[in-house]
Amino acid sequence: xxxxxxxxxxxxxxxxxxxxxxxxxxxxxxxxxxxxxxxxxxxxxxxxxxxxxxxxxxxxxxxxxxxxxxxxxxxxxxxxxxxxxxxxxxxxxxxxxxxxxxxxxxxxxxxxxxxxxxxxxxxxxxxxxxxxxxxxxxxxxxxxxxxxxxxxxxxxxxxxxxxxxxxxxxxxxxxxxxxxxxxxxxxxxxxxxxxxxxxxxxxxxxxxxxxxxxxxxxxxxxxxxxxxxxxxxxxxxxxxxxxxxxxxxxxxxxxxxxxxxxxxxxxxxxxxxxxxxxxxxxxxxxxxxxxxxxxxxxxxxxxxxxxxxxxxxxxxxxxxxxxxxxxxxxxxxxxxxxxxxxxxxxxxxxxxxxxxxxxxxxxxxxxxxxxxxxxxxxxxxxxxxxxxxxxxxxxxxxxxxxxxxxxxxxxxxxxxxxxxxxxxxxxxxxxxxxxxxxxxxxxxxxxxxxxxxxxxxxxxxxxxxxxxxxxxxxxxxxxxxxxxxxxxxxxxxxxxxxxxxxxxxxxxxxxxxxxxxxxxxxxxxxxxxxxxxxxx
Amino acid sequence: xxxxxxxxxxxxxxxxxxxxxxxxxxxxxxxxxxxxxxxxxxxxxxxxxxxxxxxxxxxxxxxxxxxxxxxxxxxxxxxxxxxxxxxxxxxxxxxxxxxxxxxxxxxxxxxxxxxxxxxxxxxxxxxxxxxxxxxxxxxxxxxxxxxxxxxxxxxxxxxxxxxxxxxxxxxxxxxxxxxxxxxxxxxxxxxxxxxxxxxxxxxxxxxxxxxxxxxxxxxxxxxxxxxxxxxxxxxxxxxxxxxxxxxxxxxxxxxxxxxxxxxxxxxxxxxxxxxxxxxxxxxxxxxxxxxxxxxxxxxxx
Numbered sequence: 033x034x035x036x037x038x039x040x041x042x043x044x045x046x047x048x049x050x051x052x053x054x055x056x057x058x059x060x061x062x063x064x065x066x067x068x069x070x071x072x073x074x075x076x077x078x079x080x081x082x083x084x085x086x087x088x089x090x091x092x093x094x095x096x097x098x099x100x101x102x103x104x105x106x107x108x109x110x111x112x113x114x115x116x117x118x119x120x121x122x123x124x125x126x127x128x129x130x131x132x133x134x135x136x137x138x139x140x141x142x143x144x145x146x147x148x149x150x151x152x153x154x155x156x157x158x159x160x161x162x163x164x165x166x167x168x169x170x171x172x173x174x175x176x177x178x179x180x181x182x183x184x185x186x187x188x189x190x191x192x193x194x195x196x197x198x199x200x201x202x203x204x205x206x207x208x209x210x211x212x213x214x215x216x217x218x219x220x221x222x223x224x225x226x227x228x229x230x231x232x233x234x235x236x237x238x239x240x241x242x243x244x245x246x247x248x249x250x251x252x253x254x255x256x257x258x259x260x261x262x263x264x265x266x267x268x269x270x271x272x273x274x275x276x277x278x279x280x281x282x283x284x285x286x287x288x289x290x291x292x293x294x295x296x297x298x299x300x301x302x303x304x305x306x307x308x309x310x311x312x313x314x315x316x317x318x319x320x321x322x323x324x325x326x327x328x329x330x331x332x333x334x335x336x337x338x339x340x341x342x343x344x345x346x347x348x349x350x351x352x353x354x355x356x357x358x359x360x361x362x363x364x365x366x367x368x369x370x371x372x373x374x375x376x377x378x379x380x381x382x383x384x385x386x387x388x389x390x391x392x393x394x395x396x397x398x399x400x401x402x403x404x405x406x407x408x409x410x411x412x413x414x415x416x417x418x419x420x421x422x423x424x425x426x427x428x429x430x431x432x433x434x435x436x437x438x439x440x441x442x443x444x445x446x447x448x449x450x451x452x453x454x455x456x457x458x459x460x461x462x463x464x465x466x467x468x469x470x471x472x473x474x475x476x477x478x479x480x481x482x483x484x485x486x487x488x489x490x491x492x493x494x495x496x497x498x499x500x501x502x503x504x505x506x507x508x509x510x511x512x513x514x515x516x517x518x519x520x521x522x523x524x525x526x527x528x529x530x531x532x533x534x535x536x537x538x539x540x541x542x543x544x545x546x547x548x549x550x551x552x553x554x555x556x557x558x559x560x561x562x563x564x565x566x567x568x
Numbered sequence: 569x570x571x572x573x574x575x576x577x578x579x580x581x582x583x584x585x586x587x588x589x590x591x592x593x594x595x596x597x598x599x600x601x602x603x604x605x606x607x608x609x610x611x612x613x614x615x616x617x618x619x620x621x622x623x624x625x626x627x628x629x630x631x632x633x634x635x636x637x638x639x640x641x642x643x644x645x646x647x648x649x650x651x652x653x654x655x656x657x658x659x660x661x662x663x664x665x666x667x668x669x670x671x672x673x674x675x676x677x678x679x680x681x682x683x684x685x686x687x688x689x690x691x692x693x694x695x696x697x698x699x700x701x702x703x704x705x706x707x708x709x710x711x712x713x714x715x716x717x718x719x720x721x722x723x724x725x726x727x728x729x730x731x732x733x734x735x736x737x738x739x740x741x742x743x744x745x746x747x748x749x750x751x752x753x754x755x756x757x758x759x760x761x762x763x764x765x766x767x768x769x770x771x772x773x774x775x776x777x778x779x780x781x782x783x784x785x786x787x788x789x790x791x792x793x794x795x796x797x798x799x800x801x802x803x804x805x806x807x808x809x810x811x812x813x814x815x816x817x818x819x820x821x822x823x824x825x826x827x828x829x830x831x832x833x834x835x836x837x838x839x840x841x842x843x844x845x846x847x848x849x850x851x852x853x854x855x856x857x858x859x860x861x862x863x864x865x866x867x868x869x
Contacts, residue, residue, distance in 0.1 A: 038670035046657035384657065392654035397664075397710060400618065400648035401671040404640045566620040568650060 034410035036403055043415040047381050054377040055423045058370055059430040065365050066431060069357070070438030085348070092335035094304060095311040098275055099329050101241055102312055104205075105271040106264060108245040112201060113262045115177075118167050119197040121160070122181065126192050128156045129182055153182040180204075198246060202239055209238035244274065272312045280305040347509035355505075355533065357444035362529035363505050366453045367460075367496055371524065374423060374461050375493060379486035381419065382468035385412035386561065387481035396568035409473060409558040416465055424458040449532055456527040456539065459546040463523055464489050466553030473557035476567055495522035505530055523549065569596045571718060571749040572617060576626035579612055587612050587773040589626070594751055599744050601764035601781075602753035603857070609773040610753040611651045614722050617751070618648060630718065647711040651722035651753075653703040661691035661698065661706050665713070672714045680713035686739060687732065700727035708736065712743070719743060721752040725759060737762055757854040769857045777860045784856055789827045791849040792834075796820045797842040805841060810834070823849055 132152045136144050144152060157178040164174035184200040185191070191199055213234040217227035248270065253260045283304045287297030311332045318328035340348070386409065389395040398408055431450050435443050445453075471485030495518040500506060502515030519525045526546050531538035572594040580586040587609040594600040602610045615621045616628050619639025628635035630642045658664045669677060684691055689705045698706065704727040711719065721740075725733050740763050744750060754760050760767045761781055768778045791813055796802040802820040806812070814823035826834055838846070 036671065038667055041670075042656055042658065042667050045659075045663070389656065393650055393652035394654045394656045396618075396620075396648065396650040396652075397656060397668060398671060399620065399639075400643060400646065400650070400711070401668070402640055402643040402673075403671055563622075565622055566615075568615060568618070568620045568652075 034404065034407045035414065036407050036411045039398060039403070039408065039411045040415055043385060043412060046384065047415075047419065050377055050380065051419055051423065054373045055426055058373050058423070059427055062365060062370060062427060063430055063434045065361060065369075066434035067437055069360060070434075070443060088335040091307055092333055094279070094307050095333040095335070098279060098308040098311045099315055099332050101237075101275045101278060102271050102315065103325075104209075104238055104241050105245045105274060106267060108205065108242045109249055109262075109267055109271075110264055112246055112249055115197075115201070118177065119194050121163060121167070122197050123193050125156060125160060125178055125181065126185055126189075126196065128159065129153070129185065130189075132156065149186060153179055153186075156182060201246070202242055205242045206235045206239045210235035241274075241278065244278075248274070268316065272309070272316070275312060276305050276308045279308040347507060350507040350509070355444065358529070358533040359505050361445055362453060362533050363500060363503070366457045367524055367527055367529055368493065368500070370427075370457060371460065372493065374420070374457075375464060375489055377423075378416070378420070378461060378465045378468050379482065379489055382416060382465060382472045382485060383478055383481045385416060385469070385472060386557075387472040387475050388478050390476050390566055390568065391478040393568055395566065399566070399568060405562050406558060409561045413469060413554055413558065416469060417462070420458065420461050420465055424454055424461070427457070428454040445533065452532045452539070453529060456529065456532065456543065456546075459543050459550070460524050460527045462550040463526075463546045463553070464492070466550035466557070467523075470553040470557035470560070473561040474564075476564075492522040492524050495519070496524045499525065503530075570594070570629075571596050571598075571631060572600075572751060573629040574613065574617070574626070575628075577613065577616055577623055577628060578625035579616070579621060580624060584772070587770075590770075590773075590775055591626075592768055592775060592778060594749055596749055597744075597747045598766065599740070599750040599752065599764045601760035601767035602751070602770060603755065603757065603760055603767055603853075604753075604770035605755070608770045610770055611722055612773075613770070614651070614720060614751070614753065617720060618646070619643075645716055646718045646720060647714055647716040648719075649707050649711040649721045649724045653700065653707055653727070655695050655703070655706070658695060661689070661693055661695055661702075664695055664706065665691055665710060668710045669713065674714055677713075679715055680709060683709045683712055683739075686735060688735075701729060701732065704728055705732070708739075712739070717748055719748055719750045719752075721750065723753055723755065725754060725756065733759065757852065757857075761853045767853060769860065771861065771864075776864060777857065779853060779856055781853065784851065784853060787851060789825055791823055791825050791851060792846055793821060793823045793849050794838075794846045795844040797844050801841045808837065820844075 129152060132155060133144060133149075136148065136152065157175040160174055160178050161171045164171045167174070169177070181196065181200045184203055185196055210231045214227045214231035217230050218224070222230070280301045284297050284301040287300050288294070292300070315328050315332035318331050319325070323331070386395075389398075395408075399405065428451065431454060432447060435445065435447060435450050468481075468485035468489060472481045475481040475484070498515055499517070499519035499522060500515075501510070501512050502517065503511075503519060523546070526542040528539040528542050531542075570593045574593065575591050577590040578586070578588050580588070585607070590609070590613055592600070602613070604610050612621065616623055617630060617635055619635045619642065622636050631645060633642055635642060655664055656667070658667060665680065669675075669680065674680070683689075687705045687708065689702065689709060691706065691709075693702065695703075695706075704724070708721075708724060711721070725736060728736060737759055740750065740752070744763065750763075752760070752763065764781055766778055766780055769776045793814075794805070796805065797820075799820055802817075802822070806815075806822065810822075810824045810826065812822050813825050814821075816822070
């Protein structure tokens with residue numbers, strides 16, 4: 033066994049003050065970082081930014097809804113007015129159909145089946161052809177229309193006359209709206225069930241609007257009597273008012289239904305009404321300026337995020353999505369601030385355990401006793417590893433307690449993540465300790481061991497600091513992507529905090545590399561020391 | 569029996585520095601001295617014997633074992649005072665001595681305490697604040713306390729005051745009496761002359777001469793320096809057939825080498841001369857080596 037208890041004790045005695053100072057200050061730093069920042073709620077800013085973007089998205093969809101409703105209202109009026117003449121023929125058509133069915137029942141002493149009904153419908157439609165010119169349709173259009181109306185009629189023969197026409201009209205709008213939304217949802221990747229639910233809601237809403245539009249039309253016609261003259265332009269403001277009110281009511285009801293306070297619901301509904309009004313005035317203005325319906329629609333449905341330049345929007349939305357805790361605890365504490373003092377400890381201790389003693393000559397006392405060189409290196413290596421392990425065990429305990437204090441698994445960084453961060457920091461220090469130990473075992477002079485072992489370590493740390501400004505964790509507004517180059521120069525880059533906090537497993541192989549670096553450098557150090565000349 | 573054997577040992581550090589073809593051996597119970605100026609190669613040779621350096625050429629054996637390969641085993645029999653005084657990073661002298669005892673696997677500290685008393689050391693002092701002499705005493709105690717058969721001491725008297733040096737030399741003589749084999753280097757001829765059986769002179773990395781101290785002390789001849797009051801006497805004396813080692817005409821002085829058996833003849837002759845003084849010129853180690861170096865330089869030059 034290459035281990036000397038006496039030498040180990042000697043190393044503990046020589047380094048314990050350093051160890052206590054470094055461990056204590058690092059633990060305190062970590063506790064402050066987690067607890068104080070945890071209570072400050074630094075994610076509030078992020079959350080409110082995020083809220084802005086969520087609201088912007090909502091605003092945009094509300095506006096689309098508003099424009100859709102407005103278009104639908106006007107389209108319903110136009111269509112209804114076009115086909116209203118036809119409604120006077122409805123009673124003729126149903127009477128014809130009823131007569132034919134009665135005839136059939138007398139002839140065959142039974143009701144017609146589905147196929148036979150279709151036959152009868154076709155007969156009626158053909159008989160209506162001559163009237164097509166009067167209502168301003170082609171014969172084919174007339175046939176189609178009559179067939180459609182009769183198809184609605186046979187579902188419930190008690191609805192007749194104008195009511196039947198209205199029913200037919202609304203069914204048309206419902207189906208059209210349903211299909212449109214259903215297909216769009218499927219295209220956007222929704223499942224059939226989801227699409228059907230969304231489409232049903234939307235179609236119900238469309239039908240509601242259409243019903244209101246028709247009743248408005250009828251009311252106007254009744255009031256005006258025979259002097260009624262339909263002009264769509266008269267209905268622009270009516271439609272606007274209708275949609276604004278409709279949105280208001282809709283939102284108010286939903287808010288109340290979800291248990292909101294009346295006042296709050298009202299406030300919310302008013303703000304939606306304002307958005308609705310803004311969208312519609314924009315829409316009308318752009319249409320008036322001669323834009324196509326699509327262009328005008330695009331302008332009217334713009335949200336805040338559409339109005340700011342794209343780069344700024346991306347930067348702001350990234351800022352909203354940034355995990356400030358992950359950045360401060362993961363990238364800044366565990367990779368930079370928390371490693372600094374352990375690094376200083378490792379650089380000084382690794383040097384003092386071998387090179388320092390060779391340089392001063394005090395190693396002569398150990399080696400003039402029956403102690404093998406390998407026993408010396410193995411014991412000193414063990415000391416360094418035990419010291420580091422103890423340091424990071426304490427740090428782990430402190431960090432777990434701190435996380436527990438600020439909310440446990442509900443905290444932005446949960447227990448398993450904090451454990452992995454500690455393990456990663458330990459493995460980084462393991463690799464650095466191996467390298468520093470190797471330099472200490474190779475060089476006879478402290479100044480070379482310190483400048484080559486410690487120099488590269490500090491260089492790594494500085495590169496990590498510079499590289500931070502180019503890494504993904506920093507939002508693009510502050511990021512200088514060229515600085516990422518520095519990350520390739522630092523061994524600490526193998527400690528992938530981003531991967532740990534993302535939940536991906538990329539960090540695992542990097543942990544393996546860190547471990548391997550440590551093992552290899554320690555072994556090189558031990559073997560080199562066996563074979564070299566010592567000026568003692 | 570040869571305890572330490574060094575054969576053709578060479579370590580060339582370039583620019584003429586290093587040691588070259590060093591060969592000597594130390595027998596059991598013998599005290600062997602090393603003398604030479606700073607940088608002459610004493611410490612380098614000792615480091616090879618301790619197994620800290622690997623020979624470029626040649627071999628070093630201690631108790632028949634290779635000093636490089638079996639370095640650890642050899643340490644079971646060796647006590648060592650290093651040339652440079654630097655202690656491990658420990659607070660007190662006692663802490664250091666205890667740690668060292670643990671490494672040496674010593675349980676009985678009575679001999680260590682005896683040494684501490686002899687050297688009047690206060691081991692409870694802070695290691696870092698110790699004077700050079702205190703540190704040296706601590707190092708000596710650490711080396712001697714295990715009572716090993718072989719002692720290798722690299723300039724062990726540096727920093728000791730003259731009285732303490734005396735005590736230390738007494739200690740070495742005690743150890744010698746116990747039958748220990750001692751290898752000791754120094755820049756002071758006196759202390760080697762007192763303690764050593766043989767002394768090697770190292771100059772520019774080579775052993776120039778190995779002198780037997782006992783032989784040097786018991787030479788069959790002596791040198792006398794004589795000054796005459798008159799020039800006539802001086803000139804007359806020179807015609808007699810004495811071996812003149814040195815002739816200083818200016819002062820009417822001669823130094824003659826004379827065998828002990830001719831002593832009576834010399835004094836009979838001198839009765840007829842008017843002398844200012846006559847004194848013996850001691851032939852010590854220092855003189856011996858100086859002569860050898862002068863000769864070597866003459867040959868070299």
